[in-house]
Amino acid sequence: MDNPVPRALTHPEKLGIAYDPSVNYWRGYYAGDPTGAEPIGAERLGVFRDALASVNARGVWLDAGCGIGMIARQFRESGLRVCGIDMSAALLDEAQRVTGLELVAPGRRPPRDEHLYRAPVERTPYDDEQFDGVYSSSVLEYVADLELALTEFHRVVRTGGHLVFNLPNAFSAFRMAYSVLRRRSRYFQLVPRWAYWKWEIARLLERSGWEQQMFMYYGCERQAPGLPEWIPARVRRPLATQPWAASFVLIVARKVGNARSN
Numbered sequence: 001m002d003n004p005v006p007r008a009l010t011h012p013e014k015l016g017i018a019y020d021p022s023v024n025y026w027r028g029y030y031a032g033d034p035t036g037a038e039p040i041g042a043e044r045l046g047v048f049r050d051a052l053a054s055v056n057a058r059g060v061w062l063d064a065g066c067g068i069g070m071i072a073r074q075f076r077e078s079g080l081r082v083c084g085i086d087m088s089a090a091l092l093d094e095a096q097r098v099t100g101l102e103l104v105a106p107g108r109r110p111p112r113d114e115h116l117y118r119a120p121v122e123r124t125p126y127d128d129e130q131f132d133g134v135y136s137s138s139v140l141e142y143v144a145d146l147e148l149a150l151t152e153f154h155r156v157v158r159t160g161g162h163l164v165f166n167l168p169n170a171f172s173a174f175r176m177a178y179s180v181l182r183r184r185s186r187y188f189q190l191v192p193r194w195a196y197w198k199w200e201i202a203r204l205l206e207r208s209g210w211e212q213q214m215f216m217y218y219g220c221e222r223q224a225p226g227l228p229e230w231i232p233a234r235v236r237r238p239l240a241t242q243p244w245a246a247s248f249v250l251i252v253a254r255k256v257g258n259a260r261s262n
Helices: 011-030 042-054 070-077 089-099 146-156 173-181 186-190 198-207 233-239
Strands: 060-064 081-086 115-118 131-136 157-168 210-218 248-255
Touching (some): 011 186, 042 070, 042 131, 042 157, 042 210, 042 248, 070 081, 081 089, 131 146
Parallel strands (some): 060 081, 081 115
């Protein structure tokens, strides 16, 4: 009998495998420094915490690309109920330890209660309008089709619910330089595009049925591929709010209508 031809991996599956070895990195990213310095991930946790507070987040939210579960743990401690998905089996195992949530076995239908599940953000296993909102931290730059992901989020969020996500800031001079100097790096092997322009994001949100409510520049963390690490700490935070320098943009949107068909 001939050996079957191996199935080609999908883009989300390749991403999951690529991020399996990163558990220790993300532990360190959110861990306190022995010198007492603020954890690298403190800014990200604060930015997402403030964004969800701005929309009075409550109920059940989808963490699209939950990683090791640190943001999910923060929001659960504040009373939010969270279902987390990711494509990295190793990150999900760590997220189970961090959050205490059940990791649903492959092939099982995920419950409506809180849990973790291995699934791509572009095609989730959830019912229409199942969630009160979706948040996604440093994930959407990796998807092959951003509009497909935004449309899927629109499908699973109730009308009036919210979407909170970040992306690399295409206007950043530092990001532009990084994209040229490090174009052969592992990061650029994984992201289909190095960044999206502000007007592209607005257009894709509108096409997928979202009304943009906030667009904010931020990003002074030390290891972001944006602001160089040699910039002094006293200068980094003011720079992080400037369109030409900020590492990231944060977007908050509200579900208002139906996604447009192509």
